[in-house]
Amino acid sequence: MDESIKIKVENLNLLIGRKHILNNINILIPKNKVTVILGPSGCGKTTLMKCLNRLTDLYPEMKVSGKIFIDNKEILNTRNDITKIRKRMGLLSQRPYPLPMSIYKNITFGLKISGRRKRIFLNKRIEHYLKQASLWDEVSDRLKEPASCLSIGQQQRLCLARGLAVDPDIILADEPTSALDPLSSEAIEKKFIELKKSYTIVVVTHVLRQAMRIADYVVFMYLGEIIEQGEAKEFFKNPKRDKTKSYLQGVFN
Amino acid sequence: MITKKLIKIIEEAFFRVIMFLSTCIIIFALGLIIYSILNKGIPSLSIEMLTQTPKGGFYFGKEGGILNAIIGSLYLSIGATILAFIIGLPVSLYINVFLIKRRKFVNTIRFLLDLLWGIPSIVYGAFGFTIMIFLGMKASLLAGIIVVTLFIIPIMVRAIDEGLKTVPLGLIESSASLGATKSEIAFRVFTKQCFPCIITAILLSFGRAIGDAASVLFTTGFTDHIPTSITQQTATLPLSIFFQLSSPIPEVKNRAYAAATVLTIIVLFISILSRILSEKYKKTIIKF
Numbered sequence A: 001m002d003e004s005i006k007i008k009v010e011n012l013n014l015l016i017g018r019k020h021i022l023n024n025i026n027i028l029i030p031k032n033k034v035t036v037i038l039g040p041s042g043c044g045k046t047t048l049m050k051c052l053n054r055l056t057d058l059y060p061e062m063k064v065s066g067k068i069f070i071d072n073k074e075i076l077n078t079r080n081d082i083t084k085i086r087k088r089m090g091l092l093s094q095r096p097y098p099l100p101m102s103i104y105k106n107i108t109f110g111l112k113i114s115g116r117r118k119r120i121f122l123n124k125r126i127e128h129y130l131k132q133a134s135l136w137d138e139v140s141d142r143l144k145e146p147a148s149c150l151s152i153g154q155q156q157r158l159c160l161a162r163g164l165a166v167d168p169d170i171i172l173a174d175e176p177t178s179a180l181d182p183l184s185s186e187a188i189e190k191k192f193i194e195l196k197k198s199y200t201i202v203v204v205t206h207v208l209r210q211a212m213r214i215a216d217y218v219v220f221m222y223l224g225e226i227i228e229q230g231e232a233k234e235f236f237k238n239p240k241r242d243k244t245k246s247y248l249q250g251v252f253n
Numbered sequence B: 001m002i003t004k005k006l007i008k009i010i011e012e013a014f015f016r017v018i019m020f021l022s023t024c025i026i027i028f029a030l031g032l033i034i035y036s037i038l039n040k041g042i043p044s045l046s047i048e049m050l051t052q053t054p055k056g057g058f059y060f061g062k063e064g065g066i067l068n069a070i071i072g073s074l075y076l077s078i079g080a081t082i083l084a085f086i087i088g089l090p091v092s093l094y095i096n097v098f099l100i101k102r103r104k105f106v107n108t109i110r111f112l113l114d115l116l117w118g119i120p121s122i123v124y125g126a127f128g129f130t131i132m133i134f135l136g137m138k139a140s141l142l143a144g145i146i147v148v149t150l151f152i153i154p155i156m157v158r159a160i161d162e163g164l165k166t167v168p169l170g171l172i173e174s175s176a177s178l179g180a181t182k183s184e185i186a187f188r189v190f191t192k193q194c195f196p197c198i199i200t201a202i203l204l205s206f207g208r209a210i211g212d213a214a215s216v217l218f219t220t221g222f223t224d225h226i227p228t229s230i231t232q233q234t235a236t237l238p239l240s241i242f243f244q245l246s247s248p249i250p251e252v253k254n255r256a257y258a259a260a261t262v263l264t265i266i267v268l269f270i271s272i273l274s275r276i277l278s279e280k281y282k283k284t285i286i287k288f
């Protein structure tokens, strides 16, 4: 596999009952870039994300077939240790789900279940990751307070910090700004652009403007199929398929 | 048109009155119960009642107290509550984390637990008694604890379950994405998110355990001593009330009310404690 490719999805199909939710998906996600998965609501973006870190395991009704390679390692193979694979990806969901504990413990949760318990080590990491998520200045004096006290925007950044703390190389974000106010959204978008130096970032969105602001690579989905994918500039300037063209002109949505 | 409106207004007023009346009936009944217990109980309540075991002739109105029943009841219900918690918590975590997508199966389990919840405690008592005879066991604190545990497990499980049920799938997904296994999600995330609910479940079960007479009627025996081992018989407050209330001697009867006062105060204390504790821990839980 090409060095510059981080995730390769090969002939991925997902069925729920008789319903084909994902239909023969093939994607190449480049390393250290922001890849945007774009498409109208209900086209299967969230489901595709769930395949990437195998959260589909939690849904027995989903029948997944095909292959997903991360750095040449096939992850859908059930013999692989799924917790290890998941730790390689930080997840941001549509709305933040902070853990029901203090800000401090939210960040250390991932580390602790991986067996890192030394206080000094944890304290250093906390500061580092909260700074990376631009949350440190706002919470440094109240790390012991429950995460439920934070605003939604802060919670989403906490979830980012918590995801980064397990030391992943991929960040998966499923409409991470859809519950946030414009300022918090902008903070998250900026963060992604900054973080792509060290992480491969996959962002799901149905907001065209957001895709244009942050994407290096775009995957356009419609009704469970990949219609078109390519470099962002090329994609937005010269879309090849009719469906893409009409989406970009705002025909759906 | 107008008549339709009028009917609506009358209907509204009618249900309002009904609701108001039923609320009144409930409050009145509760007040009456508490009043009649306290009215007869408080005068007979003395330090002696609380600190002494029955002396010779206690049941004929002579000196002594109900310390044996107080301690016995506490031993019994604390023991049973701990056992029921140790068994019940994993059960409710299991059906909510591991079986989350097996909705039919889980609902069947819930239905069975509700059936068990509905079985009168005397049936548990009789069942326990039969088993004891079969095993050649004598009435003892241990037998009582086992039967009461069986009797409160459904309460414990369903009460915890009501809280765990409300945890959104998103929280499981985000914990899983941090590399947590299902048992880590269960014991480190769910137990925290539902902590107030777990406290309520524990205290609810405890309240049921300490107040129930029928399940201990055949299983714990009754003695004037404070048990020093779980194989000994033990007195309990509900049975102590029952025996004293059956006495024709007015003094003894009044002492039954004093014992009932003690029991009521314990249960009241437990309810208030559960409120305070769950309020206190509500802050950490995430509202979804």
Ligand SMILES: Nc1ncnc2c1ncn2[C@@H]1O[C@H](COP(=O)(O)OP(=O)(O)O)[C@@H](O)[C@H]1O
Pocket: A016, A021, A039, A040, A041, A042, A043, A044, A045, A046, A047, A048, A059, A061
């Ligand atoms: N657990 C599920 N059970 C049944 N249908 C589902 C489930 N999850 C998703 N779907 C269906 O799959 C399709 C894609 O959903 P989703 O991936 O959430 O779309 P998107 O994120 O693009 O809005 C939708 O039609 C949705 O109804």
Ligand SMILES: [Mg+2]
Pocket: A042, A045, A046, A047, A174, A175
């Ligand atoms: Mg979605």
